[in-house]
Amino acid sequence: MPETLYLTINIVDRFLSMKVVPRRELQLVGISSMLLASKYEEIWATEVNDFVCISDNAYVKEQILVMEKAILVKLGWYLTVPTPYVFLVRYIKASVPNVDEELENM
Amino acid sequence: MDFRDKFKQLDLGIGTSLSRRPIFKYLDKETGKTIALKRIILRHELLQALPLTGSSNSRQEQPIDVGIPANTIRQISLYRILDHPNIASLEYLGNDPGDHFVRLGFEYVGVDLRKFQKDNAIRSRHPKLIKSLMYQLLSGIAYYHSVNASHGNINPTNVLISNYGDDNNDDEQVNLLITNLDLCVQPSYQAPEILLESNRLSTAVDMFSAGCIFGEMLIGKPVFDTENELGSIFKLLGTPTKQTMRGVIDLDEKLKKYQKHSPKDLSETFIGVEPAGIDLLSKLLCLNPKERIMASEALKHRYFYGIEAKKRVPTPAAAAAAEVGNSSVGPFAAEVGSSSAGPSAAMDSLAAGTSAVVGSPAASASVLVESWIDMVSAALDSSEN
Numbered sequence: 167m168p169e170t171l172y173l174t175i176n177i178v179d180r181f182l183s184m185k186v187v188p189r190r191e192l193q194l195v196g197i198s199s200m201l202l203a204s205k206y207e208e209i210w211a212t213e214v215n216d217f218v219c220i221s222d223n224a225y226v227k228e229q230i231l232v233m234e235k236a237i238l239v240k241l242g243w244y245l246t247v248p249t250p251y252v253f254l255v256r257y258i259k260a261s262v263p264n265v266d267e268e269l270e271n272m
Numbered sequence: 273m274d275f276r277d278k279f280k281q282l283d284l285g286i287g288t289s290l291s292r293r294p295i296f297k298y299l300d301k302e303t304g305k306t307i308a309l310k311r312i313i314l315r316h317e318l319l320q321a322l323p324l325t326g327s328s329n330s331r332q333e334q335p336i337d338v339g340i341p342a343n344t345i346r347q348i349s350l351y352r353i354l355d356h357p358n359i360a361s362l363e364y365l366g367n368d369p370g371d372h373f374v375r376l377g378f379e380y381v382g383v384d385l386r387k388f389q390k391d392n393a394i395r396s397r398h399p400k401l402i403k404s405l406m407y408q409l410l411s412g413i414a415y416y417h418s419v420n421a422s423h424g425n426i427n428p429t430n431v432l433i434s435n436y437g438d439d440n441n442d443d444e445q446v447n448l449l450i451t452n453l454d455l456c457v458q459p460s461y462q463a464p465e466i467l468l469e470s471n472r473l474s475t476a477v478d479m480f481s482a483g484c485i486f487g488e489m490l491i492g493k494p495v496f497d498t499e500n501e502l503g504s505i506f507k508l509l510g511t512p513t514k515q516t517m518r519g520v521i522d523l524d525e526k527l528k529k530y531q532k533h534s535p536k537d538l539s540e541t542f543i544g545v546e547p548a549g550i551d552l553l554s555k556l557l558c559l560n561p562k563e564r565i566m567a568s569e570a571l572k573h574r575y576f577y578g579i580e581a582k583k584r585v586p587t588p589a590a591a592a593a594a595e596v597g598n599s600s601v602g603p604f605a606a607e608v609g610s611s612s613a614g615p616s617a618a619m620d621s622l623a624a625g626t627s628a629v630v631g632s633p634a635a636s637a638s639v640l641v642e643s644w645i646d647m648v649s650a651a652l653d654s655s656e657n
Contacts, residue, residue: 205342206349214338231339235367238340243365245349246419 172249173203181237191233194225198233206245275366275375282306286384287429287455295453297380300363307363307377310453312344314373344374350421351376351452358412360432360451378451382434385485389428389492392436399546401446402489405433407571407579408448409482414567416450417475423450426481427461428488458498461485464512465561467502476561479570483556490542490549495557503530505559510535512559548575 177199181187187195197217205211214227238245279298286295286308298307351362364377382388389396396402409431416423423430432449463480465473487495497504506512511532538557539550552575555565565573 201339202345205340205345211338211342234339238345239367242352243345243348244352245345246353 167207169249169251170200170203170207172251173207173245173247174200176247176249177202177237177241177245180241184240193221194229194233195237197221197225198230198237201230201234202237202245278302279307279364279377287453287457295455298377300377305363306380308380308451308453309364310376310378311373312347312376314340314344348374348376350419353419354415356412356415358408358448358450359415360449378453379449380432380451381449382432382436382447385428385431385433388433388436389489393492395436396489397492399549402486403549403576403579404446405448405489406482406486407576409450409485410567410570412448412450413478413482414571416478417567422473422475423452423478423481425452425454426450426478426485427455427457428485429453429455429457431485459484459494459496459501462501463561464502464505464559467505474561476564476566479556479564479567480558480561482567482570483553486553486556487542490545490553495541506530507533508536508538508541509557509559517560546575548573551575 174196178196181195181199201212201214201217214230217230218225218227278301280301282297282299286297288294296309298309299305300307348362348365352365354361360379362376363379364375366375366377367373383391409426413423413426430451430453432451433446434449435445435447460467461481461484463477466477484495495508510516511527511530511534538554539545539547542550542553545553552565552570552573555573556570558564
């Protein structure tokens, strides 16, 4: 879902603003953030193994899970946040009659 | 700081959790606040060892090593933003060293409703007090629903009563807090659609539970049987038929074992209650979740004429906005989409355990600035037409 992407970015943003991350772990932060976001948003969350796969085995599963936890603790478990997505959808809906999904996903 | 350094265990425990562990109260050594501790288990192996809870929502098959379960993330993230005078706040959040569970410390003041009724048998049946407490209970539930969440486990052990006593005879001052501990309680106060294992649950489940509590306050004992809960529900409210429960659940198989009853007149069971109270009760204890009254409507019911809401505290948006201060959201820290999603956003069945969940499709739609949102959505709606 698009919400997942927006939440991922929000998580990455907030985490990086609180903690210095070496470059080789940057991708790990991204992956773990997306894992968290998809768990929060999606009914069928993407599996950890899929994330290992799409990152071309840059990290092992355990690393992702440790980072997941580290992010959650650092953010104090605050994942219920407003993202730009909901505003965009609402404003599109208000500005254009009969909005279709294609426009929403642009 | 280590948990044991920060808190002191207070008494023998306030009950047993669903995972058969005693729940204790603790004293925060620094602030002097009392909290009740709830533990959320993270490890899948441990989850499987638990008995399934009453509603037998089939726990999702998850492979081991998925990390932190999605439900846990949603739950805790929800608790973090809850901010309402009638909802117990999350005071403490900590991990155990072994990463087996998360400790959640909820504010705990006064006593739970069950004990309150036991210790104050006469006072607790005072109509004016009941009215005040019901209003606070429904306000709390309405707040949950306004952030697109559902409590899912409203029962007397999760309702705390404080600020009463001999020196305080003003019923309006008695305070009610909804908390969220997994105490084991019988009967379960769950809505018939949960007991019938419907997979299409909605926020209406809380309203039925509120109805059970209302009824219990009125007559001083649980409305429904401990043993045969569903049976006793049907005995009072009538056995549902295809017509009355249309589109909710396929009943044919499940209803076979229940006797046919026709609905009873509630005023015969709840003697001496004012007609408006009976009317509200019948709307809360409506079998069909789609026709059951919503929390926000219930607050406007004529039973509550003359009661005013407690003074509002800042909405969660203030806290959330501070938290996301670094992101690009800026001052618009409110979720406009939530107004269109409405409180009836269906919960996904997999998350509909015994505790609070966030309606998944609108999961992010949880921060609400009430005055602001009304204003903006009204403006947007008018421009839409």
